[in-house]
Amino acid sequence: MGISPYLKEIGRGSAGARDLTREQAAGLMGQLLDGECTDLELGAFCIAMRVKGETPDEMAGFLDAIDARMAKLPASSRPVVVLPSYNGARKLPVLTPLLALLLARKGLPVLIHGHSTEDRRVSSQEVLASAGFKAQPATRSIATGQVHFVATDSLHPGLKRLLDVRRAIGLRNSAHSLVKLMNPIDGPALVVGSYTHPEYAESMTATFRLMGTHAMLLRGTEGEPVADPRRTPRMDIFLHGDTHAVQAAREGPLASLPTLPTQIDVASTAHYILAVMEGLLPLPEPIGIQADHIVRACKAIEAAGDPSCLQSLAASTP
Template sequence: MSLDRSLEMSAMIPAQDLPGILSAVARGQTHATDLSREAAHALFAEWLSGHLSALAQGALWTAFRFKGESTDELLGFVAATEDSLTPLAPPSALRPVVFPSYNGARRHANLLPLLALLLARQGVPVLIHGTYGGIAADADLRLLDHDPSDRTTSGEILADLGFAPAASRHAVHDQLARHHLAYVPLDVLHPRLAAILALRRQLGVRSSVHTVIKLFNPFAGPAVRCAAVTHPPYLARMRAFFVAAGATALVLRGTEGEPVTHPRRRPALIGIEAGCEREWFPEDRTPLAKSPDLPADRGAPKTCQFIEEVLAGQRPLPSTLRDQAACLLVMSGAAPDLATACARIDHAQHPIRRRSR
């Protein structure tokens, strides 16, 4: 659907209709009424347009926080998001892999950049979007979601490795073409969505937009979306969304909310393609015989050192990351099967040279 059509649909929800919408969705989990896909699309298009008052935005944010989103509502919200976005051009014949990275690490090292580099070395285009390195003049839009002072973000780690955040859409295309890897702040990728996400700083709780940023496809063609959550009910909700959307995605219980497997214990890795689910790997429930070799702390310097040593073959790659990378290689079209994907990963370790910023 075109942006003009999206804005036309947003006119279906004038300000005087918002009380009726809020009356339907703000009755809690037991008595609330779900919106249709079309109504959800129109509502979120209006929100993205910036036409809703601060009072209405806060009310909707809180209402959906308590109610939760139905599959049709998520389909409408995500469709409105994609309609209001100028999509990125696919950089190659392979499906790009998209990682939403908005939590960072507080307790363990953030190894999402390692996973991204494993894929990029196989020629798979990898796009990570998050909150680090924003360019907006408004400090709240640069920080977007929460204060990052106690977290180590994927953007920070990649910057230390020489992959600076893209400051424009042109830079995203350039980095994907040259390195098969780009990190882009949300306020560069989708400023309208970033403005809504920034409400977290004022309202203090998460809401629908935190789910939407994990689900939307920023490319003009098919992409492999890698989506992760911490709480099982949200995992089921994301799986239902991707099945209904007929999308290609890898869904998992992430590490501290980041879309990467925990290096000590592999969660179930569920692939979704053309509306069908496939369990690539089951959850690993076996007793841990030996703790894997991991970074000394979660800070960026030690994490970068660990990543470089793994890619150089000086440290073993955690098997859980190998499994996830293999799934994504197959889903992107870079490998015909898991056995081939694993073999390519095992033979690809060589030193990484830091790039100038």
């Protein structure tokens, strides 16, 4: 039937727009992903949702459509840590690959998926490639202790098309939020979601609950799913959608700030990450804390979602 009936509902402006049900949202997103709309309709959807804002039910419906169409990686022997990396470096180095390598060293399989929508930012994919990690297809399971990067178009080309609308209109759209919430693994996984503004924390929390997701949620570094190396943020763990606060936010910067690269280019960032992994430079404390909470969360998933495996470091870490 086309997406015009949906556009009439969501495109009436911030005051007049009507919300979609979860089922309607799934139908709309399904048509977008399947390429059943023109570029004009695609742009209209992105602007309409940008003005209206997504409800948790709409986000859940969008995710239902993605889940039904996405090429998923086979399950691994342990829960896979999923790190969505789409923002890249703006003022600070992109340290998502550092978190990934640290988690792999701790015996977990790790997936980074992403797609660059801004040429001016350094991406995790570029840093990983500089360190010798090539992009992988979305057909291989990830062994314990391994890191795979999978490009978004390998998961679903229609999702990449949605992300690429930003290059045409200069604005983020619903897809930029969806990729931080979806689980591309056909089996147990922990999705590490990050936000930049408090209102997104509320909407992401509501969506994780609706979807029954295993996840971590924190205010990341410039939208990346890694703790700011200069301060420790609040961290919540979701097991089957139930929230568990595992780390309280600490006010202000650390007592001793880490030594970070002065440049955020690909070579400087890769050199810094490898130096930390080789023990030549200290690991930033907040990233170490985040990794420990992720390990505990994966153990809880392996114990059939038993929250007793979650022991906060907040009280024991100075």
